[in-house]
Structures are given as C-alpha cells and as structure tokens.
Amino acid sequence: MQKILFLVITALLTVTCLQAQPAVPEFAPLPYAFDALEPYIDAQTMEIHYSRHHRAYYDNMLKAASGTTFLERGLNEALAEIASWPEALRNNAGGHFNHDLFWRVMAPKAGGEPQGKLAEKINAAFENFEKFKEEFKKAATGRFGSGWAWLCVDTDGSLFITSTANQDNPLMNVGNRKGIPILGLDVWEHAYYLKYQNQRGSYIDAFWNVINWPEVASRLERALAAN
Ligand code: MN3
DSSP: OHHHHHHHHHHHHHHHHHHSOOOOOOOOOOSSOTTTTTTTSOHHHHHHIIIIIIHHHHHHHHHHHTTSSTTTTOHHHHHHTGGGSOHHHHHHHHHHHHHHHHHHTBOTTOOSOOOHHHHHHHHHHHSSHHHHHHHHHHHHHHSOSSEEEEEEEOTTSOEEEEEEETTOOTTSOSSSOOOEEEEEEEOSGGGTHHHHTTOHHHHHHHHTTSBOHHHHHHHHHHHHHHO
16 A cells, blocks of 8 residues: 555656756847947957856856756746855856846947836936936945846835845845846946946946837836736
C-alpha cells in the first residue's frame, strides 16, 4: 500500500514539474543600433554596456537562479520578494531587469514631452514638466555612488520619483520606497564615463533627448492595470 502511494505521489510530482516550466527571461536584442542614440549616448558605451555589462548580469542571474524556484513565477514577482534570496540574485536579477527597462524607455529621434494621461499625472505630481525634470535630476545626481533614478507608479496610481543603490529597484522589498518603475536612468559610471567622464549632470541633461515617452506611457497603462 505504501509503495503504491509512493508511486502515485512520484507520478503526480513529475506531472506538476513538467507543467510548471520556469519562465526564463530572455536576453532581448537591443531595440536599435549601438550608434542610434548618438550624440547623446555614444556607440562604444552602448556596445560595452549592452553586450558586456547587461550580458554579465543576465548570465549571472541564470547561474544564481539555477536549481532554485526563483524564476518560476516570473521576474517581477521574484524581485518583489528579493529580500529572502541570496545577494547574487538581488544584484544580477536586478541588473537584468533594470537594463532591460532602460534600453526600452529610450529610442532614436525621441525626447520631447510626454502626452495624454502620462502628462496629466506628471503635472499632478510635480506641477509641470520642467519641475518634474528638476526633481528627477536631483534624484539622479544625488544618488551617491552607483545606482538608478526612477519614475514610479504608486499603489493609488499617482507618480513619484525615487532612486536606488547598486542594482536595486522599486519592485524590491529591500527598504526602498516600493512602486512600479516606468522610467529609469542608469547612473553607474559605466553608463556615461567614456563620453561624459565625471560630468554626471551633463549625461542626465542629454537623457531627455532620447526618452521614448510613448513606451513610458504604455508602461504607465500596464502599471495602472496591475495595481
Ligand atoms: Mn548599467
């Protein structure tokens, strides 16, 4: 009887494991050429940043996640409970998520100003677009050392700006203000040093010329639907 029970349980576990295939995130292609964001972000920085830095975070995330259930429910869910996972996952899964977002919220021939609901929410939170830019720059320049500046959606649907250290992000339960990031700026030196050297402020000013506002607006819609 015990043996039959054991066989049934083993069979059930096998079926369950086969069904629950881990959702391995992809290392998506850069949505434009390395030189597409010139002169604001130079081709050499883009190539090294995407092919080496981002690639290393991605590969190391898979390595650290292998043999664990980390990726099974999806990357966003995993990041939301990152405090209970090893440091290597926090750094590398964070690094992968952050860079994947970063490439997509930029585009060639972009910039300008946000439109529609996104513009309304920016005005509601920061008074106007210029004041939003000032506050975002303050967050990005004020982040000591390496990290990110973010525009996020709060649980009530309003927008706020925050910054995180290293490869943390506002999805993580690690003590920063939680929210759904819809725009992010990488302020690690590897993101700007070749072109801007120590002038982080000039790099932040250049960022406004490459922001893909329609993409940020569609991330706002998804965040509102998920809240
Ligand atoms: Mn980076």
